[in-house]
Amino acid sequence: MKRSVALRKKLENLKNQIKTLQDENKITEAHNMLNELNEVKKELEVTEMLEEEENKSIQDNQGLKAVNQKVDKRIIFNKLVLGKELTQAELDFQNQVGATGQVESVDARGGYLVPVEQAEEIKIYMRGLGQLKDYCNVVKVTSKTGTMPIEVEGAEELINFDEISEINQSDFKFAQVKWNVGDYGDIVPISNTLLDDINVDLVGYVKHKFGRKATKTENKKILEIIKGVSTTVTGKDHKAITTALNTKLNSAISEQAVILCNQTSFDFLDNLEDKNGRPILSVDIQDETKRKYKGRKIIVVDDADLTGGATKDFYVGSIEELISFFDREQITMAISKEAGFTKNVTYIKVIERFDVKKVDDKAMVKVAITPTA
Structure with missing residues (x-):
């Protein structure tokens, strides 16, 4: 039973009790029950609002699930990168998921962010190429620039605050590590004949060339x-x-x-x-x-x-x-058909960001x- 149903029954019972007391001319007792009646009314109002929101959320999730069953996120990403038109179901899916983490949004430089699952496919491939990044302190960042405070030549032990009244600030030396994430990319030519198949594994095709060069670049730095x-x-x-x-x-x-x-x-x-x-x-x-x-x-x-x-x-x-390896955790892809029109190829620009x-x-x-x- 929903809580709102139980509260409505409770509210109806209170009203009947107050009416009975009123009929029996027990006005004081009836008046004393008004506070409880008002509190139940307030609780019912809040409960109905919450239940309405919950029902709406369930309906939205069911709608999203239905859309999910109709579309392929990889195909949506391929279409976005290649500039092809999305179906209505694909548009609905893209709008409902809000882009980020699913079918990724347009990057500031005009490319499309590779979806999480496909970006992970590239990262797994790179891990098998002898990435020195794996031995670094990897710091995930969400902005292009920033600073990270570090302690240099600091105290090697914890301080007993019970034994001293004031911390000697000379015991601590802090510095700032500034990061400025750079864009590192590659241009991968792909046959237009291959791209005619919208089901093509676009990320799988570019990951080998891009992955090798990306690993070599990271290792060099x-x-x-x-x-x-x-x-x-x-x-x-x-x-x-x-x-x-x-x-x-x-x-x-x-x-x-x-x-x-x-x-x-x-x-x-x-x-x-x-x-x-x-x-x-x-x-x-x-x-x-x-x-x-x-x-x-x-x-x-x-x-x-x-x-x-x-x-x-x-x-x-x-x-x-x-x-410290500052990882923006973003891989973007964009195309240029004009540059390769004489060779029947499309050039795909793939970019990662790190410092x-x-x-x-x-x-x-x-x-x-x-x-x-």
Whole structure:
């Protein structure tokens, strides 16, 4: 039974009781019941309003569900990007969901934001390409620019407020990390014949080329910061890495440290053996294709992405503490038919938005090894 029905019955009973008292000339008792009568009236009014809103919401959801069953969000997105007309059912769906998170809205630069599910498809593909972003502190942002306060060289322990009356402000040093999200994109040509099929997996087609270039671009920006760390440890063999882990990093950072190097430096380390002829590197039990040094994961990047010199270079520490990756979490797509009209192709511009910033320079050190002959 709805609450409004029960309240109406209660209201009717009160009215009957008051009328009976009035007929019995019990005016005072009847008057005393007026407050309760008015309170029930107010409660009934509120309850009916809430029930009406609830019914409306249910009807809207049922309508949206019915529309959902008629349309394909991927097809709507394809039509929007390619400038093709939507059906009435597709228009109704787009209007009801309010664009964001479903069939995405027009971006400020004229492209269409890729829907959440399809954007995730691109991200999953990129994760399999050796994204260094996964090792950074990823900060999700919703604006193009902003600042993030960080504590530098701050107190390493909690403060006992019961023992002191005033906090010494000199114990805290704060800085601001400013981000300015940039647009990084690619132009992907697609055959017009392929695009004639509105059911084409547009995102699936562009994700391979865009994903590879996006990963390479992100990694380049991250490596630029890593290569710029201020502390360098030199040595003649792998013991220099041990020294860096033991003495050049905060002990907490050392425990979670990774070792990043290029292919040539990894090959040098991978071929070293101890005095008993055993490799100094251990196999990562979670992935037998990976190696560890003293329990620390080794991350290998291409020589072309991290060029070396006369020394074998290793970057040791926490990338997460060193770098913040500011992720706008937006991928947009737009088309230009005019540019490729002589080749029967349509060019699709795909853009992602991010920024990378150095946060704690002491979180990572460079180890430069000059092997003895």
